[in-house]
Amino acid sequence: MRSVPPRARLLIVCAAFGAVGCVLPTFSQPTPWTAVVLLATLYAGCEQAVRCRFAGESAPQRLGAFFPVLLAGVFLLPPGAAGLIALPGALLAPVERRPAGPRRLWRAAQLSMACWAGATVYRALGGCTLLGAGAPAQPHFPHALLPAGAAALTFCLTLAALDGGILATAERVPLRTAWRDQLLRSLVPIAAHGLAGLMMAVLWRSPYGPVAALLVLLPMYISCWGFAQYHRERAAHQATIRALVQAVDIKDEYTRGHSERVGRAAELIARELGMPDERVEVLRFAGILHDVGKLGVPTRLLRKDGRLTPEERRVIELHPEYGHEMVRGIGFLGEARSAILHHHERLDGSGYPYGLVGRQIPEFARVVAVADAFDAMTSTRCYQRARPVEDAVAELKRCAGQQFDPRMVRALVRALDRHSWYPAVTADQPHRPHRPQDSGRNVPPSQRPSPRESATTDSATADSATSECPTSDNAAASDSAVRPSRPGAVR
Amino acid sequence: MSRRTPTAATLVCAAAGSLTAWALAWTLWHGIDQRGTALAFGLLIAVGELARWGSGGGGEREPAPLGAAGALAYALLGQHAGAPTTHGVLQVIAVVVAATLAGSVPHLARGRGPGLDHIARRVLTVGFAAVCFQPLYNAGKVGELVGYGPYYALWIVGVLVLTALCDAVLAAALARGGRRSLRYGPLLRDELRALLGVASAVCATGAVIALAVAVVGLWALPVFCLPLLLTQFAFRRYAAVRTTYRQTITSLARATEVAGYTPPGHARRVAALSRAVGRELGLTESDLMILEYAALMHDIGQLSLLDPVPAGATAALPTAEQRRIALLGGAVVRQTGVPAHVAVIVERQADPYREQPLTARIVRAVNAYDEMARAQGPGGPLAALERLRLATGHDYQPEVVESLARVLARPA
Structure with missing residues (x-):
C-alpha cells in the first residue's frame, strides 16, 4: 500500500467502510442465503475462469464480462445481500497490475456499493413484484424493463463515479475527463449486461431454475470478447506499422528515427490543420511509412557515402513506387498509401515519380513532404550535419509555393511555436532487440549549429534552379527526364 | 473424379434440398400454426442473417451466430409464455429456410451471399434438433419423462450437444468436399475443437431463447437479442483485425521480392x-x-x-x-x-x-x-x-x- 498516494488511500478506506455499511444489515434481516451463496460462488468462479482463453486471447477484465451475474443479483436480492455477492469474487480475482492488495480491496468495495445502489433503486421502483412472485411465476413484460433499466443505470453511474474518483486521486487524471471517459466507455456494455442480467433473473425465478440462468453467461462472455475487439483493432494497426518499420530497420538502421520524427511532424501539421482524429492517425502512419520503399533500394546504395551517379540516383528515385507497391494491399492505411507514392512530388511539377502539379498532389503527400524535408534538415546524416530549427523553417518558407504547399509550411511553423521539437524523438518501441539506438547521429540543433557548409549532396551537384531547396534524401534531384516505368518491371 | 461418384458434400446438399422442398410443400398445404410466434422467430433469424459478417467460407466458423441461435431456439421451442406450442418439424424447417433466404437477399444482391453448403448445413442441423425435440414434446412424452422443471432445461441442453456434434460431422464432410486427398479425421477434429468457441455460445443462446420465450413470451426476443446483435457487429471488428494481419503478412512477404x-x-x-x-x-x-x-x-x-x-x-x-x-x-x-x-x-x-x-x-x-x-x-x-x-x-x-x-x- 506504500506506493498508493495518501488521498487515494483515504478514498479506498472510505469505500471499504461504505461497503461494509451497505452489507452489514443483511445479517440482521431475513435473507435468501441459498441464492446469495450460489450467486457469490458463481461470480467468484467466473472471475477465476477469466484466465482461460477463448480464440487465443483471454477476455478483457475491465469490461466486466461477468456483470450479468451481479446484475441478476441486483434484480433478485435485497440491497445488502446484492452487495455481498460481489465481495468474494472481487477479493479473490487475479489482478493484472501491482499493488494487488489495494486494487482488490478497492474493486470489492466499489462493486459492492454499486450493487447495493442498483438494488435499492430497483426496490424503490417496485421491480420485485414484476419478476413474477406468484406460484406460476409470470413476469410482467415490458413493465419489468423500467426498474431494471434504472437499476442498471444506477449501477453504471456508481461505478463510473467511483472509478473516476480513484483515477483522479491515484493517477492524477483530471476529474472531469476521468468521469466522462469512464461513463462513456461503460454505458453500452452495461446496458447489454443489464438486459442479460434481467434475463438471468427471470430464468432463475422460473420453474427451470438456476440451471437455465447459467446458460446466459456463455453468450455474454462471447459478447464481452466481441467488445474487446474494438481495442484490438487499433493494436493490430500499430503492430503492422511496427513490423514494417522494423523490416526497413534491419535493412537500413538510419531510417527508423527519421520515420518516427516525420510521423510526429506530420501529426503536428495535421492537428494544426484541424483534421479529425482518424485522419491524423492515418497521416501519422503515412509519415512513419513514407520511406518504406527504401526496402526496394539496394543496401549498398543506401549506405553509400559521397556523390551518386545519375544512374544510382534514378534507382533511389524508385523508392516511392516500391513503397506504394508494398503497402497498397493494406486496407486501413487508406490515404497514407497515396502519400507514400507522392511524397517527393513538388508543387511546380518538378518532383517524382509522376511530376504532379499543385493540387494534383494528394493533401497527405503535401503534408508528408514538408515534414520529411523539415526533419531531413534538422537531423544529422552521413552527408550533412544538423541545422537549427530556425534555419530549417526559413528554408521551408523560402521554398513554399515552389516545392512545398505554403499552407502546410504555415501549419508546421504554427505548431512549432506551440510545441517543442526534439530532433531525436524516441521510437514507439522502447527497446530494440538487436541493435543499440543510433542516437549519436541525431544531435539537437542547439549543440551543433552548422550553417551553409552543411549543403546537401544535391546542392553540390546542382543542375537545375530548384535543386537548392531542401531535399529529404540524398538523391532527390530533379531529373524529370527519366521517369521509371512500373516498379515490378525493374528487377 | 467428383463427377462420377457422388461425394459427401453433394449428398448433404441433396438431402437438405429434398428436405426443404418437402417441408415447404407440407407447410403450404397445411398452413402455419401459431403465426405470431413463427413470424417473430422468422424475423429474428432474418435480422441475424442480415447482420452476418462474411460468406461462411474461409476461416470464419459461424458468420451469422444470431441467425443460427434463433433457428435452434425455434426448433427447441416447447412453450410460449406458459402455453404449449404445436408447430412440428416441417414447419420449423420451412420457417428457418424462408427467413434465412429472406435475410440473405441483400447479401446475394451484392454477390456476397451465403454459400449453398452453409444453408444446407443449417437446414440439416435445425432439422436434426427439431426431430429430436418436437415429436416427443408434441406427443407429451417430455412432460412424462423429465417434467417441466430444471430437468427440462438440462434435456434441452442435451439435445443441443447432440445437435452440435451432428453439425461438426456435417461441417467436416462439407469441408472435405470433393477433395479425396483431405483426410476426414483432422477435419473432424478441427470442427470439434471449434465447438468450444463460437458454436457453444450459439447453442447456449439457442437454449436461453427457447427457455426465455417459454417463460416470458415473445418479449424475451428483443430483450435478450439486442445485446447479441451488438456483439455480432463487434465480430466484424474481429474480422477486420484478421484482415489487417493478413494484409500485413502479404505486404511483408512482398517486401523481399520488391x-x-x-x-x-x-x-x-x-x-x-x-x-x-x-x-x-x-x-x-x-x-x-x-x-x-x-x-x-x-x-x-x-x-x-x-x-x-x-x-x-x-x-x-x-x-x-x-x-x-x-x-x-x-x-x-x-x-x-x-x-x-x-x-x-x-x-x-x-x-x-x-x-x-x-x-x-x-x-x-x-x-x-x-x-x-x-x-x-x-x-x-x-x-x-x-x-x-x-x-x-x-x-x-x-x-x-x-x-x-x-x-x-x-x-x-
Whole structure:
C-alpha cells in the first residue's frame, strides 16, 4: 500500500467502510442465503475462469464480462445481500497490475456499493413484484424493463463515479475527463449486461431454475470478447506499422528515427490543420511509412557515402513506387498509401515519380513532404550535419509555393511555436532487440549549429534552379527526364 | 473424379434440398400454426442473417451466430409464455429456410451471399434438433419423462450437444468436399475443437431463447437479442483485425521480392506447398494457418544482407549466416502481432531438423525445394527432391521430404 498516494488511500478506506455499511444489515434481516451463496460462488468462479482463453486471447477484465451475474443479483436480492455477492469474487480475482492488495480491496468495495445502489433503486421502483412472485411465476413484460433499466443505470453511474474518483486521486487524471471517459466507455456494455442480467433473473425465478440462468453467461462472455475487439483493432494497426518499420530497420538502421520524427511532424501539421482524429492517425502512419520503399533500394546504395551517379540516383528515385507497391494491399492505411507514392512530388511539377502539379498532389503527400524535408534538415546524416530549427523553417518558407504547399509550411511553423521539437524523438518501441539506438547521429540543433557548409549532396551537384531547396534524401534531384516505368518491371 | 461418384458434400446438399422442398410443400398445404410466434422467430433469424459478417467460407466458423441461435431456439421451442406450442418439424424447417433466404437477399444482391453448403448445413442441423425435440414434446412424452422443471432445461441442453456434434460431422464432410486427398479425421477434429468457441455460445443462446420465450413470451426476443446483435457487429471488428494481419503478412512477404532478395512468387509458392504438405501430414487448421503465415514471411531476415544472395538461395549460405538471418526475420515477425509460434518457426529456420518443431521442418524443406527446383531448369524438381533426400541425415526430416514428394506427384 506504500506506493498508493495518501488521498487515494483515504478514498479506498472510505469505500471499504461504505461497503461494509451497505452489507452489514443483511445479517440482521431475513435473507435468501441459498441464492446469495450460489450467486457469490458463481461470480467468484467466473472471475477465476477469466484466465482461460477463448480464440487465443483471454477476455478483457475491465469490461466486466461477468456483470450479468451481479446484475441478476441486483434484480433478485435485497440491497445488502446484492452487495455481498460481489465481495468474494472481487477479493479473490487475479489482478493484472501491482499493488494487488489495494486494487482488490478497492474493486470489492466499489462493486459492492454499486450493487447495493442498483438494488435499492430497483426496490424503490417496485421491480420485485414484476419478476413474477406468484406460484406460476409470470413476469410482467415490458413493465419489468423500467426498474431494471434504472437499476442498471444506477449501477453504471456508481461505478463510473467511483472509478473516476480513484483515477483522479491515484493517477492524477483530471476529474472531469476521468468521469466522462469512464461513463462513456461503460454505458453500452452495461446496458447489454443489464438486459442479460434481467434475463438471468427471470430464468432463475422460473420453474427451470438456476440451471437455465447459467446458460446466459456463455453468450455474454462471447459478447464481452466481441467488445474487446474494438481495442484490438487499433493494436493490430500499430503492430503492422511496427513490423514494417522494423523490416526497413534491419535493412537500413538510419531510417527508423527519421520515420518516427516525420510521423510526429506530420501529426503536428495535421492537428494544426484541424483534421479529425482518424485522419491524423492515418497521416501519422503515412509519415512513419513514407520511406518504406527504401526496402526496394539496394543496401549498398543506401549506405553509400559521397556523390551518386545519375544512374544510382534514378534507382533511389524508385523508392516511392516500391513503397506504394508494398503497402497498397493494406486496407486501413487508406490515404497514407497515396502519400507514400507522392511524397517527393513538388508543387511546380518538378518532383517524382509522376511530376504532379499543385493540387494534383494528394493533401497527405503535401503534408508528408514538408515534414520529411523539415526533419531531413534538422537531423544529422552521413552527408550533412544538423541545422537549427530556425534555419530549417526559413528554408521551408523560402521554398513554399515552389516545392512545398505554403499552407502546410504555415501549419508546421504554427505548431512549432506551440510545441517543442526534439530532433531525436524516441521510437514507439522502447527497446530494440538487436541493435543499440543510433542516437549519436541525431544531435539537437542547439549543440551543433552548422550553417551553409552543411549543403546537401544535391546542392553540390546542382543542375537545375530548384535543386537548392531542401531535399529529404540524398538523391532527390530533379531529373524529370527519366521517369521509371512500373516498379515490378525493374528487377 | 467428383463427377462420377457422388461425394459427401453433394449428398448433404441433396438431402437438405429434398428436405426443404418437402417441408415447404407440407407447410403450404397445411398452413402455419401459431403465426405470431413463427413470424417473430422468422424475423429474428432474418435480422441475424442480415447482420452476418462474411460468406461462411474461409476461416470464419459461424458468420451469422444470431441467425443460427434463433433457428435452434425455434426448433427447441416447447412453450410460449406458459402455453404449449404445436408447430412440428416441417414447419420449423420451412420457417428457418424462408427467413434465412429472406435475410440473405441483400447479401446475394451484392454477390456476397451465403454459400449453398452453409444453408444446407443449417437446414440439416435445425432439422436434426427439431426431430429430436418436437415429436416427443408434441406427443407429451417430455412432460412424462423429465417434467417441466430444471430437468427440462438440462434435456434441452442435451439435445443441443447432440445437435452440435451432428453439425461438426456435417461441417467436416462439407469441408472435405470433393477433395479425396483431405483426410476426414483432422477435419473432424478441427470442427470439434471449434465447438468450444463460437458454436457453444450459439447453442447456449439457442437454449436461453427457447427457455426465455417459454417463460416470458415473445418479449424475451428483443430483450435478450439486442445485446447479441451488438456483439455480432463487434465480430466484424474481429474480422477486420484478421484482415489487417493478413494484409500485413502479404505486404511483408512482398517486401523481399520488391527488394530483389527473392524471385517473384517464391513466398507464395512456399506457403501453398507448405500448406499442402502440412495437410498431408495431418496438421490441424490452426497449425496450417500458422504454417502458412510463417512460410510467407520466412525470408524477411534476408533484408539485412548487404547484397542479395543469387536467386535468394539461402540454403547455400554458411549456417551461422543462415541463423543470423533467421533471428532477424523472427524479430520482424514478432512485431506483426501474429501468434508467437509463427516467429518461432521463422527463427528456427536454419536449425537441424531434430531441433525444430514440425512446422519449421516443413517450411525449411519446402523452401529448399523451391529454391533448388528453380535453379536447375527443366529437370529441376526431380533433382531437387533427390538432393533433399540426400540431406535427410541432418537438415531435412525424411517423413517431410517423402510427403513433399507425394504432394508433388499428385496431378495439379
